[in-house]
Amino acid sequence: MTELVIHPGLVLIVGALLLPLLRGTLRSIAVVALPLLVLALVWQVPDGPAWQLRFLDYTITPLQGDKLSRLFATIFSLMAAGGGLFALSQKSRIEVPAAFVYAGSAIGVALAGDLVTVFAFWELMAIGSTLVLWSQGTDESYRAAQRYLMIHLLGGVLLFAGVTGHIVQTGDVAFTRMVLDSPAHWLILMGFLVNAGAPPLSAWLPDAYPQASWSGTVFLSAFTTKTAVYVLIRGFPGTELLIWVGLFMAFYGIVYGLLENDIRRILAYTIVNQGGLMMVGVGIGTEMALNGAAAQAFAGVIYVALLLMSAGSVMLMTGRRKCSELGGLFRTMPLTATCAMVGALSISAFPLTSGFVSKSMVSQAALNGHLLPVWLLLVAASAGALLHAGIKYPWFVFFQKDSGLRPAEPPASMRWAMVAFAFLCIALGVWPEPLYALLPFAVNYVPYTGAHVLTQLQLLLFSGLAFFMLLPYLKRTLTITLDTDWIWRRLLPALQLNVGLPLVNTWHRLMRGLLDVGSEVLTVVMHQHRQDGRFARTWSTRSMALWVLVLLLGYLILYYV
Known part of the structure; x- marks a missing residue:
């Protein structure tokens, strides 16, 4: 790993975690200056791998530069600075730090040289953006954040499955151009398209973004979909x-x-x-x-x-x-x-x-x-x-x-x-x-x-x-516009209430019945095995000989018949 090159995305993420410790003018200066510092660091990243390390016998490249990654990292840094300036009067103490974690993760995706790093920053991006939504503090924003997280966790699962399949298939973790020649690559593409707002899940975007605060929507508009455009340019041109x-x-x-x-x-x-x-x-x-x-x-x-x-x-x-x-x-x-x-x-x-x-x-x-x-x-x-x-x-x-x-x-x-x-x-x-x-x-x-x-x-x-x-x-x-989010906002909850809950209740009643029957059988068995039970008694040799004779006679009859 080259120690002289600092990862811009990690600087923004670490700085975001320190922002809640600042107050007043110092915090306002830091909110604007930190992304500008990150912008300068973006332009210090050289072309080619800058950080490399070994992980599970694979070469991971958390930091790699070229013109495409530098373009997107630049606009993400500028957006963090402009969004931070716009949000200086925001009363929420969570929103701007969460937005900077979100922006730093987007920069991390743009500067990643391997699929493992892309996935790690991809998921951190989902967490940061969900916190931006949640920080509005209303019931609507909380429910929207839940739906938003549900969709992006689905996209993350698809991406993880695709990345895992790609690594198993090729033995390589490098993030390069791919073609749709395997289920793994299809899964990666679908994971990317979820964040891009592609059908049939496009409605997550107008469902979630308007529920953020007056400044939160500005941050949300910039990173998720544009990061998806970046990875599509990189992976599926x-x-x-x-x-x-x-x-x-x-x-x-x-x-x-x-x-x-x-x-x-x-x-x-x-x-x-x-x-x-x-x-x-x-x-x-x-x-x-x-x-x-x-x-x-x-x-x-x-x-x-x-x-x-x-x-x-x-x-x-x-x-x-x-x-x-x-x-x-x-x-x-x-x-x-x-x-x-x-x-x-x-x-x-x-x-x-x-x-x-x-x-x-x-x-x-x-x-x-x-x-x-x-x-x-x-x-x-x-x-x-x-x-x-x-x-x-x-x-x-x-x-x-x-x-x-x-x-x-x-x-x-x-x-x-x-x-x-x-x-x-x-x-x-x-x-x-x-x-x-x-x-x-x-x-x-x-x-x-x-x-x-x-x-x-x-x-x-x-x-x-x-x-x-x-x-x-x-x-x-x-007016209220119906979109495909009706499926997970209305249809699925209704199915859960009217179909899922009765099925669950029926299953529980069935299991309780089986447990009751099993308990009764166990009681009978234990009763027969007590000290004075039938199976605990001492049987005479004459009785045992008689039963052996009966069993042998039955066997002979079955054998010859």
Whole structure:
């Protein structure tokens, strides 16, 4: 093991465990400075294995660097810093330390060189994110944390089984590209897809994330799904199945986002939608497509977090989270509204924003690969993202009908976090070269061409026109959207109550009956073996001889008959 290289993820995890010991200004400084220190450490990790050790006759590589891992570790560190700044006024003493454990584990996955380390940090990530949910302290968040943990433990079991099978099959623990040629690799892929929010378990994300606090959802939006994108890029590039899974996720997020009334559930479905677009890039598997998936993951962490920061600010200052209860907030929250619009333009891939220079790479890769149906569906998904996240969310919350609410802007730390992320959205859109330099492959792509800008502006214009034409059908209503989480929230508990409990009670009655019969038989047997019992008596030789004669006679009859 090389002692000179410090593991950035472990630094963040250890620092998170020490945060509860700090108070006041010192704690606030540590919350922001610790992730920035980790960011510096990320860039100290060299290419290739930095830590190696022997474990059960295998070579484990807990720390390994390359361009792809450095890209994801960088954005995870930036997200921890921005999320920490946003959460400085959070009263919960558990949330930020849990979020830093969560972020440090995501960095650990990104810098892992073997499947054993990936699994260890993967499970620690599930624990940290569950604690972020639980720290909200409400009954709803506690139940949501239970459901969330249940789904992710299922994903962990699938991943563990797959990793174990892979090691037995190949004798190697290195985390490299895999193909779907064995049950073990299918199990690994399914474990990854659970965290990615793929069907049929996509609903865990909009079920759980909106139940976190106003700052907790910001942390949750960044790490689980983007870590899944990273491991898919690393482990399953070019797997065609991911194209169709990703397209399903993209349209699933759009449809449910348009139906939703809760502002944070709208944005939760946006995370599913954006993850699907990244997965399409992984499935295409060319260098441009993988660059596009990685670039979109980097930019997506920022603009989705920015949108959720604005939603968290609204929730904190108004105490409300339904579109039907909000509107006209731009009058007293102009900065929050402006930052929300920057995030909305970015997720819509508007020119001069980060979404424009990242999302189009996947579409271009589909076009270059002569995948015309995929390209058409990606264009349609891009238009849909504008409808539900780019227009619906800011329109209903900050504009349209006045709700009569006059909340003030959120605290200064929250405003600074939103401004910083809004600046990054615009800066990366205006000057994409630093982002392109981080990508795993050489970039031969120019986003600002006349044809591309004109095409995107036309798409955005007609999508916006369609939204306002359909506005009467999208009016705010108090609705509850049924999703596949109905299976484990309603169906399974109902089956347990109406089928499982009667079966259990019947089984218990049967077992009690058997025990009663067994007890009676045992009593009879013990009675016969007492000192004065039948089997404890002394039998005469004449009686024994008679019984032997009877047995022999019976045997002879059976033998000859």
